[in-house]
Amino acid sequence: MRILQVSDLHLERTFGGLTEPTPALAAVLLTANQTTFQNIIQVAIKEKVELVIFAGDTFHAPQVSIATQHLFMTGMADLKQAGIQVALTFGNHDYYSPQRFWFSWPENVHVFTSERVTTKIIPVTSGKLQVVGFSYQQPWLESNLAAAFPPKETLANLPTIGIYHGENSTQGHYAPFRLETLKNLHYDYIALGHIHVPDVLQFAPPIIYGGTPLGHNKKETQVKGVVLAEIGEKANFKFIPVAPLRFGQQTVTLTGTTLAENLQELQNFLRTKAQKNWQIWQLTLVVNNDLSEWQDPNYGQDLRRYLNQWCQEQDLLQFMQELTLQHVKEGKLPLPLSSEVLQQYGKLYQEPAVLQEILGELWSQPTLRDLLAGDADYQAAVVAGGLQLIQTEFDFQGEGTP
């Protein structure tokens, strides 16, 4: 049985920090939320899924414009036409309150409206499945609702899917849960929402933060799309991109000895990177020459404007949002940190609990854990060795202390 997970779509959210977008980009930005949503509906139909899950924060705010509501309901009706069911929960951004909706939900849409964990049995093409979930009714929900999810053993003998919008932590404002609790439910699939960076917390059976399918600012560079999953015997999943644009961050090292050569290298970079969808860049240009233009930070803005214009002329779907010029000592890589900050991190990582946290999965490997946890001196030596390597290989360009 195929399903599609959509998390944190944030319809109506605006795009941050874009100055002087070119007309072509501005036009795409205006409709990017709608385009992403329509792409999702098309993927669901093309891939013949039986259920589409919206795992909360589908809308950016609890109050949704009538036009957006209409767009959404039209998509739902298209899914209904294709025989596809929908399970929808509300998150902390779009928390549910009745009487805000100008259209009624088509009958294929199963809406969770209560903060109480609820189980719904949904008829799909190949039989039935059950979905367990809850919705926010206010922006905060401080109880651990994972504890209220019924284990699969206590439910009907059907494929079982959980929907959970919240944070993986011991406490917090967003329905904090412990991964262990969700794992012990033994559901066939758990669709998580809230965290915008995609994250697979368990591969089989899957427990997945889909992440937002569309980045809205320069921080949201890690976007994978929606999750297409097969549940049951041949369980597997993959991410499918659906956004018409993406934010990216890259450091480009320029090796030319003249400005003309540098420009050529940059243009080659932009040509090589061009795709059929828009890319909005934060570029750091690293040079190790003495050309005076590179010493003047104002040239970043000047160059940015020119490159954006050039991309437009070349029909390349690329836009430089930020362009930073950086010098580096020969043979070393720039690091936007001061040496003092690095030392502070070093001290922090000597703490066994902190090291355990950053090593994450490695720690669950018995051999590695014994090796690292058993011998404090060895652990200290590993961290010190790492610091030493960073000290020699990098050029520290940051300022200040932590």
Ligand SMILES: [Mn+2]
């Ligand atoms: Mn959220």
